[in-house]
Amino acid sequence: TILIVDFGSQVTQLIARRVREAGVYSQIVPFTGAADALRNLRPKGVILSGSPASVPGEGSPRAPQELFDAGIPVLGICYGQQVMTQQLGGEVRSGRETGEGGEFGRAFLTVTQQCRLFDGLWQVGERHQVWMSHGDKVTRFASGFEIVAISDGAPFAVIADEERCFYGVQFHPEVVHTPDGGRLIANFVRHVCGCAGDWTMAEFRRTKIAEIRDQVGDAKVICGLSGGVDSAVAAVLIHEAIGDQLTCVFVDHGLLRSGEADQVVSLFRGHYNIPLVHRDASVLFMNGLKGVIDPEAKRKFIGKTFIDVFEDEAKRSGGADFLAQGTLYPDVIESVSLTGGTGVTIKSHHNVGGLPERMDMQLVEPLRELFKDEVRALGRELGLPEVFVGRHPFPGPGLAIRIPGEVTRERCDILRKADAIYLDEIRKAGLYDAIWQAFAVLLPVRTVGVMGDSRTYDNVCALRAVTSTDGMTADVYPFDSGFLTATATRIVNEVAGINRVVYDYTSKPPGTIEWE
Ligand code: XMP
Structure with missing residues (x-):
């Protein structure tokens, strides 16, 4: 078992997920319950999460000291790195105090020294993309630690105490925007902590x-x-x-x-x-x-x-x-x-x-x-x-939030038909499993069209398709125009009540996946 100590980060569950992906069982506990969990679970290692709090801030959370005395490896992530530094005798200063802004988003670090966390993965001198999100930073590390990687905004991007197997990373290895993050976490739990990696x-x-x-x-x-x-x-x-x-x-x-x-x-x-x-x-x-x-x-x-x-x-x-x-x-x-x-x-x-x-x-x-x-x-x-x-996710409120404006039985029926055609085309093209979610939306807008020799005045249908790994962020699925044209034609021809089809090109953020 790996113990994940939660300081209230929004992405703590992603750490647990990466640990599971490495085939290792973990348990998340709030920092207040960490001492008990350490005694009861006898973990092989500890990961300290990030936090919205600031280490120098009054009343900010601390890890129980026993964690550092238990003789097991510790990986501190972002706030976890800072709190570990502070508690072991180093110094952390808030961005406000130093007058420097933090680092947010994509950053590059350079490996300056080998350590067990990087074994088989990163070499000295290499540059790697990571994801940063911090206002405060370590300004002096605790004794026993050495710098093993630096970035422009964080001279202590990764610090290591190889003897005690304590590691601190300023970036977030748990998010997908740190491409090697999952492998770093796997290295920690398997190589450093010695977990077998056979959990399924x-x-x-x-x-x-x-x-x-x-x-x-x-x-x-x-x-x-x-x-x-x-x-x-x-x-x-x-x-x-x-x-x-x-x-x-x-x-x-x-x-x-x-x-x-x-x-x-x-x-x-x-x-x-x-x-x-x-x-x-x-x-x-x-x-x-x-x-x-x-x-x-x-x-x-x-x-x-x-x-x-x-x-x-x-x-x-x-x-x-x-x-x-x-x-x-x-x-x-x-x-x-x-x-x-x-x-x-x-x-x-x-x-x-x-x-x-x-x-x-x-x-x-x-x-x-x-x-x-x-x-x-x-x-x-x-x-x-x-x-x-394998079905795409479907929201609890159902088609109602895919019908902006008033929901009626008739509008539900129209949407259901368009949606079924769209999904049918996606399946026929062999794309269903490559897409996280695809659906039609019935807009409260009517436009003019011409079918046969007659004028039509009917609803607009929007098509949405996104890729995602967890629904928290999403990208637009890039259909080729032939696919969209064929699908639009089928919908307009086969669904009474729709005479125009548009495609939604908005990622999340800034859009959400559903329209309402
Ligand atoms: P949004 O629209 O917030 O959707 O980007 C993210 C994911 O959550 C689904 N979703 C819901 N699922 N109950 C659910 O069970 C709901 O009320 C709900 N609202 C949105 C959405 O389909 C997408 O997969």
């Missing part, structure tokens, strides 16, 4: 099943299925852990893609033989969405109504003590602030709001630390069919 999703499955049994005992659990991959994987995993103590409720809001509801029902009832309550609540949702234009109002209404219907079904089925959700890490980070107040709500994701408080139930969220592609890997591990697991 099968292991995760076993660990989680044991945890779920432990948490739930012989109590009853209820799980709301949205039609998407996440809640389905969570439900199948929990069912494997506790069998028929689990009740699944599929709240069908009528905002799913073409054929999706049937797929969920046959997967659960047919493939897994998991009892399922399927509630068609589309009338309720459509009625409530009348006249609702504001995106957040839509999200809130759908989230709340989902809860109402779910609660109703939960009561009917005799109630439960625990509520299971397929919450993933990106849902957590985009909806709430981990540090208590500094985060901003971009969108209210409907799968993390309100329900637990209202129903006074404890949560079972076995996927909370995973990213989408890891959930897919777990789904495969659990035997879910590839067509289901």
Whole structure:
């Protein structure tokens, strides 16, 4: 086990992810729980995360001193490097104090000395791209340390105490913009800490099943299925852990893609033989969405109504003590602030709001630390069919947030047809798996066209396709124009109500993936 000590960085989970990718099990604990975790877990190494705090700032968090006395390797990342330096007798100064701005974004460092962290990866004299994000910096390192790499803005870009196996990096090796970052972390956990690197999703499955049994005992659990991959994987995993103590409720809001509801029902009832309550609540949702234009109002209404219907079904089925959700890490980070107040709500994701408080139930969220592609890997591990697991992500509020303006049944039907054609073309071109998410959006704009000899005055449909690894950032998928022309032609010819098709060329940021 590797212990990851969290100082409140937004990307701490990415560290855990890189450690998992290196085939090593890790556990994240807040810095306040690190001393206990050190005693209980007996980790082979420690990674200290970054933080929005400033080491010289009053009341800023510290690592328990025992971590440095335990005789195990420590890797400090950004704030982790600075806090380690400060606690071991060096000096850190804030950017404000030195009058120098920090370094943010792409930077290049030069390797000045070999160390075990770089073994087999970086050589003296080489330059490597890294990702920086810091205002403060180390100005004097603690005794025992040496500089092993420098950058323009950080003379102590990487410091090492080879004897104690303590390493400090000013940059962020956990983000994808540090191309060798994953390999550096793998080097630390395997080469420096001596972890075997044989941990797999099968292991995760076993660990989680044991945890779920432990948490739930012989109590009853209820799980709301949205039609998407996440809640389905969570439900199948929990069912494997506790069998028929689990009740699944599929709240069908009528905002799913073409054929999706049937797929969920046959997967659960047919493939897994998991009892399922399927509630068609589309009338309720459509009625409530009348006249609702504001995106957040839509999200809130759908989230709340989902809860109402779910609660109703939960009561009917005799109630439960625990509520299971397929919450993933990106849902957590985009909806709430981990540090208590500094985060901003971009969108209210409907799968993390309100329900637990209202129903006074404890949560079972076995996927909370995973990213989408890891959930897919777990789904495969659990035997879910590839067509289901490999499906593009789909938002909880469904087609409603792909219909800017008022949502009506008729508009949903139009969009569903266009979306199905678009996805069909993508599959036929063999591009489905190369794309993170592709979908059509029905715009509240009508334009003039000519079909046959007649004038048309119909809706505009926008097509979106992005690549991403975690949904947190995304790039536009570069279709060739032949593909887009052919797809646009098919949509206009086959879908009554659409007479014009446009392609969305916005990355995230500044755009978001969904339009609302
Ligand atoms: P955005 O639009 O925020 O989307 O860039 C990032 C990813 O999250 C999905 N998404 C949601 N998923 N409930 C979900 O389960 C939601 O309310 C929700 N809103 C957005 C979106 O499809 C993309 O994959």
